[in-house]
Amino acid sequence: MSARKVQADVDTPLVRELVAAQFPQWAALPLQPVDSSGLVNAIYRLGTDLSVRLPLRPSTIGIVHREQEKLAALAPFLPVAIPSVEAIGSPTDAYPGEWSVHRWLAGTHPSPDALADPRGVAADLAAFVDAFRRIDLPDRPPAYLGERRTRAPMGAMDASTREAIGELDGLIDTRAALASWEESLAAPYDGREVWVHSDLTPGNLLVSPEGRLTAVLDFETCGLGDPACDLFPAWYLLPTNVHNEFRAALDVDDATWLRGRGRVLSQALIVLRHFKNSNPALATYAWHAVAKVLATPR
CATH class of the missing domain: 3.90.1200.10 (Aminoglycoside phosphotransferase (APH), C-terminal lobe)
Structure with missing residues (x-):
């Protein structure tokens, strides 16, 4: 599969299956897709404290591990929260790439026409x-x-x-x-x-x-x-x-x-x-x- 040419078909049943198989401790948590304008990842909220992120063009070359290391290195220097990778999922036949579970971050995206402060x-x-x-x-x-x-x-x-x-x-x-x-x-x-x-x-x-x-x-x-x-x-x-x-x-x-x-x-x-x-x-x-x-x- 070419990650440059083929976009993964990601849906809720697939994500639930991946979580249940690889992280059974979270299998019973509610799962729902997050409406996002992003072009790189499909994002799902898992329970109240976690999210699941799957690259739309899957990769097995360690990108998620490098992201985890980068975020952990940057976080101590910054005055607000940034994502943290809590777990990394392995490729499967159904989803041929690495994926990740992140800590859920509270807040909403700001609108330039409705800034409170x-x-x-x-x-x-x-x-x-x-x-x-x-x-x-x-x-x-x-x-x-x-x-x-x-x-x-x-x-x-x-x-x-x-x-x-x-x-x-x-x-x-x-x-x-x-x-x-x-x-x-x-x-x-x-x-x-x-x-x-x-x-x-x-x-x-x-x-x-x-x-x-x-x-x-x-x-x-x-x-x-x-x-x-x-x-x-x-x-x-x-x-x-x-x-x-x-x-x-x-x-x-x-x-x-x-x-x-x-x-x-x-x-x-x-x-x-x-x-x-x-x-x-x-x-x-x-x-x-x-x-x-x-x-x-x-």
């Missing part, structure tokens, strides 16, 4: 990003910064970004999108790298009913990269009137801010290019981010 969550996100930047671990993998795993500058994203702008003609202001992208592309970068999450979009954040950040999810793409990669919340989530506070808390200069804006624009445009009709949740976040970027005076 915008300044509070901005401060929480800045504290998380600052803590992440300060991490010093011997294992220093490159972050996933574009369409491939690379430390390349933003120029590596240029062709795909322009293609997305062209394909969205009639749906967005393509002239404004090109002007914004080219301004960000021209922003200087001295090559300094820090630990970045690299995908701080609302679908990877959890907040409390009071609107404060409680957890950050999905660390698959984290590693060393451009500090601009973790400015995503400014355009995906935070209202404009707290941008200066977010910037000040992270001491972000103009060039880094422009690169952050460009990385958001590129990612959101590519998401819309591929998923505007097939993944409403992802598309909603992307439309919001594009609109925020294009409304920014240049």
